Amino acid sequence: xxxxxxxxxxxxxxxxxxxxxxxxxxxxxxxxxxxxxxxxxxxxxxxxxxxxxxxxxxxxxxxxxxxxxxxxxxxxxxxxxxxxxxxxxxxxxxxxxxxxxxxxxxxxxxxxxxxxxxxxxxxxxxxxxxxxxxxxxxxxxxxxxxxxxxxxxxxxxxxxxxxxxxxxxxxxxxxxxx
Amino acid sequence: xxxxxxxxxxxxxxxxxxxxxxxxxxxxxxxxxxxxxxxxxxxxxxxxxxxxxxxxxxxxxxxxxxxxxxxxxxxxxxxxxxxxxxxxxxxxxxxxxxxxxxxxxxxxxxxxxxxxxxxxxxxxxxxxxxxxxxxxxxxxxxxxxxxxxxxxxxxxxxxxxxxxxxxxxxxxxxxxxxxxxxxxxxxxxxxxxxxxxxxxxxxxxxxxxxxxxxxxxxxxxxxxxxxxxxxxxxxxxxxxxxxxxxxxxxxxxxxxxxxxxxxxxxxxxxxxxxxxxxxxxxxxxxxxxxxxxxxxxxxxxxxxxxxxxxxxxxxxxxxxxxxxxxxxxxxxxxxxxxxxxxxxxxxxxxxxxxxxxxxxxxxxxxxxxxxxxxxxxxxxxxxxxxxxxxxxxxxxxxxxxxxxxxxxxxxxxxxxxxxxxxxxxxxxxxxxxxxxxxxxxxxxxxxxxxxxxxxxxxxxxxxxxxxxxxxxxxxxxxxxxxxxxxxxxxxxxxxxxxxxxxxxxxxxxxxxxxxxxxxxxxxxxxxxxxxxxxxxxxxxxxxxxxxxxxxxxxxxxxxxxxxxxxxxxxxxxxxxxxxxxxxxxxxxxxxxxxxxxx
Numbered sequence: 001x002x003x004x005x006x007x008x009x010x011x012x013x014x015x016x017x018x019x020x021x022x023x024x025x026x027x028x029x030x031x032x033x034x035x036x037x038x039x040x041x042x043x044x045x046x047x048x049x050x051x052x053x054x055x056x057x058x059x060x061x062x063x064x065x066x067x068x069x070x071x072x073x074x075x076x077x078x079x080x081x082x083x084x085x086x087x088x089x090x091x092x093x094x095x096x097x098x099x100x101x102x103x104x105x106x107x108x109x110x111x112x113x114x115x116x117x118x119x120x121x122x123x124x125x126x127x128x129x130x131x132x133x134x135x136x137x138x139x140x141x142x143x144x145x146x147x148x149x150x151x152x153x154x155x156x157x158x159x160x161x162x163x164x165x166x167x168x169x170x171x172x173x174x175x176x177x178x
Numbered sequence: 179x180x181x182x183x184x185x186x187x188x189x190x191x192x193x194x195x196x197x198x199x200x201x202x203x204x205x206x207x208x209x210x211x212x213x214x215x216x217x218x219x220x221x222x223x224x225x226x227x228x229x230x231x232x233x234x235x236x237x238x239x240x241x242x243x244x245x246x247x248x249x250x251x252x253x254x255x256x257x258x259x260x261x262x263x264x265x266x267x268x269x270x271x272x273x274x275x276x277x278x279x280x281x282x283x284x285x286x287x288x289x290x291x292x293x294x295x296x297x298x299x300x301x302x303x304x305x306x307x308x309x310x311x312x313x314x315x316x317x318x319x320x321x322x323x324x325x326x327x328x329x330x331x332x333x334x335x336x337x338x339x340x341x342x343x344x345x346x347x348x349x350x351x352x353x354x355x356x357x358x359x360x361x362x363x364x365x366x367x368x369x370x371x372x373x374x375x376x377x378x379x380x381x382x383x384x385x386x387x388x389x390x391x392x393x394x395x396x397x398x399x400x401x402x403x404x405x406x407x408x409x410x411x412x413x414x415x416x417x418x419x420x421x422x423x424x425x426x427x428x429x430x431x432x433x434x435x436x437x438x439x440x441x442x443x444x445x446x447x448x449x450x451x452x453x454x455x456x457x458x459x460x461x462x463x464x465x466x467x468x469x470x471x472x473x474x475x476x477x478x479x480x481x482x483x484x485x486x487x488x489x490x491x492x493x494x495x496x497x498x499x500x501x502x503x504x505x506x507x508x509x510x511x512x513x514x515x516x517x518x519x520x521x522x523x524x525x526x527x528x529x530x531x532x533x534x535x536x537x538x539x540x541x542x543x544x545x546x547x548x549x550x551x552x553x554x555x556x557x558x559x560x561x562x563x564x565x566x567x568x569x570x571x572x573x574x575x576x577x578x579x580x581x582x583x584x585x586x587x588x589x590x591x592x593x594x595x596x597x598x599x600x601x602x603x604x605x606x607x608x609x610x611x612x613x614x615x616x617x618x619x620x621x622x623x624x625x626x627x628x629x630x631x632x633x634x635x636x637x638x639x640x641x642x643x644x645x646x647x648x649x650x651x652x653x654x655x656x657x658x659x660x661x662x663x664x665x666x667x668x669x670x671x672x673x674x675x676x677x678x679x680x681x682x683x684x685x686x687x688x689x690x691x692x693x694x695x696x697x698x699x700x701x702x703x704x705x706x707x708x709x710x711x712x713x714x715x716x717x718x719x720x721x722x723x724x725x726x727x728x729x730x731x732x733x734x735x736x737x738x739x740x741x742x743x744x745x746x747x748x749x750x751x752x753x754x755x756x757x758x759x760x761x762x763x764x765x766x767x768x769x770x771x772x773x774x775x776x
Contacts, residue, residue: 023610027308047312048213054448054530060658070367090332095289095297097329099430107359112290118300119332139367
């Protein structure tokens with residue numbers, strides 16, 4: 001009985017502690033068109049922000065976590081030019097349909113570029129000015145890497161993929177918390 | 179007469195606009211705080227004021243399509259919301275090929291002259307998302323039309339009878355999977371489910387492939403239910419391979435398959451931790467009669483979860499959500515760590531350690547006359563109360579502000595301040611950041627803390643000498659690492675081992691994973707290792723590399739899961755400290771190590 005009471009109390013306290021944390025985040029809304037990319041709106045709001053756990057862990061190991069190999073990427077760049085983080089984004093102007101309605105095996109992909117496409121990026125507020133860079137990462141796959149003795153495809157061994165970033169837009173953001 | 183008609187029409191229009199209700203965010207299924215759940219937002223287009231119930235019914239169907247296997251086993255990990263915004267007209271633009279409709283998000287068929295390409299005004303959809311639920315992880319627009327259509331991209335769109343479209347699109351936008359079908363001319367990129375490399379020992383998804391399965395795998399019924407390497411993926415009919423004969427990334431409405439399911443689970447754990455809450459908050463705890471520590475796991479519906487409690491790296495017998503004090507020293511300081519692990523069979527390879535998370539407390543016990551089992555009531559001292567109390571709690575003075583160390587304010591209760599000629603941040607503001615940011619507890623360099631640590635070390639060495647238990651450390655219980663990965667081990671006790679170790683890789687057991695050496699003296703360190711070919715070597719050292727306590731050579735054990743124990747004798751000084759393993763020559767696995775006082 002005493003144990004049950006103890007457990008109930010602990011669970012109650014535990015649940016009480018499960019509140020959300022709001023943090024100041026800059027929400028940047030951008031628009032891509034034939035004329036390039038422009039910032040539509042920039043606002044700072046307190047939201048229940050989640051950071052990528054992979055990014056957090058990979059950064060701790062001293063490696064830089066690339067968002068993806070091939071495709072559009074948003075890079076958050078510190079004042080000293082180092083890349084703080086990357087987020088994979090979809091080409092905002094590309095619309096695609098993948099299947100037709102006439103059967104499960106009909107993969108009839110269609111693609112179209114629309115006139116303009118809007119997208120947004122969320123950036124946790126830091127103590128310094130940041131730059132937002134939008135790149136189109138072109139991936140070039142070379143021959144498969146040689147395998148290592150213990151079966152690992154290491155960072156170097158897996159570098160059969162070479163990426164080339166084409167900068168689509170770069171924006172300095174206020175971003176500093178006073 | 180015309181003027182009257184015009185005025186009536188105008189009044190009706192104004193009335194319609196005036197009565198157009200503001201969008202309404204509706205909780206469909208809310209299981210927890212938004213920063214600890216994956217938040218799904220359904221938008222509806224072409225639903226008029228009287229069609230709210232139809233919209234909610236359609237949302238239920240879409241949610242069910244998205245939450246099938248494997249996410250169906252993790253429903254508690256998700257929050258679902260529907261934003262009902264009235265459209266002035268039902269349906270979608272060009273649904274009949276000619277009519278433009280006035281709808282909330284201006285969704286339209288015939289985009290780029292393709293009938294089934296159904297897309298919406300992205301400025302409107304993003305504005306709605308940011309205004310009503312900026313914490314959204316996945317956005318889907320359900321269009322009130324029975325005509326087949328949809329589109330992918332940053333926001334998925336589908337007509338109300340085609341939920342399988344968004345289920346496929348989430349495989350791209352949230353999980354970053356490739357398409358597994360042909361589309362000549364399109365660019366291809368390596369992905370968790372698409373590769374050019376099918377060498378058996380380096381194939382991306384080799385951990386799912388049986389040795390008897392041929393690579394490339396024939397597209398025959400014999401291999402319809404196995405994982406292999408089937409030619410045709412990432413839009414290329416030849417030279418690129420997919421894991422299964424069919425999957426949802428290839429065929430609409432098909433099951434995901436094991437490889438894609440694994441990525442769905444890992445993507446979920448990329449966003450949220452398996453630990454929902456802890457009590458008290460991580461930091462320094464003064465252990466008193468009746469004290470306990472608690473974790474609340476984000477229990478999957480199938481509850482395939484394990485909890486380990488360790489004291490100074492030694493795993494205790496406690497496996498519940500509440501730690502009652504096993505193995506705590508009678509008098510002194512110990513690091514207590516709770517490790518919550520999802521042991522799901524859906525994931526076989528977790529290179530970034532996403533399936534587990536840990537919470538740690540520095541626990542100070544006082545008064546050897548008290549019985550450990552009768553301790554009670556724990557609390558995390560605030561900086562103000564701790565500094566004024568007579569207890570010996572460590573006073574945090576610094577804040578990890580998004581990776582930058584800044585002083586904590588003494589006189590400011592919220593926001594930022596300026597004290598002692600420097601900017602400082604209030605405790606409450608600092609602790610508003612998500613883990614791992616926040617007040618740095620127990621690691622302060624203040625004079626008070628230094629003296630406390632000194633006294634702790636000296637008292638520990640005297641009082642616990644007669645009962646020093648071996649310190650057992652699971653290799654995967656590191657705080658940081660470089661280059662290694664974990665995998666299930668077949669060694670006694672199961673769990674995980676660390677593998678894929680190459681020269682230059684390292685593993686660190688510092689910070690929250692620091693180890694408390696109870697007394698200065700000579701210790702035996704046993705390393706549990708396996709190596710198919712031998713020749714591996716590593717050093718066991720203090721974090722940072724100096725001093726090196728031992729250089730260890732790993733013998734051949736004949737297989738990656740044949741285990742042996744190698745031993746070194748080293749000298750250590752007492753105190754809480756970080757250790758590291760630096761790989762000099764790769765080619766071995768490490769399951770655990772044990773430090774025993776001689």
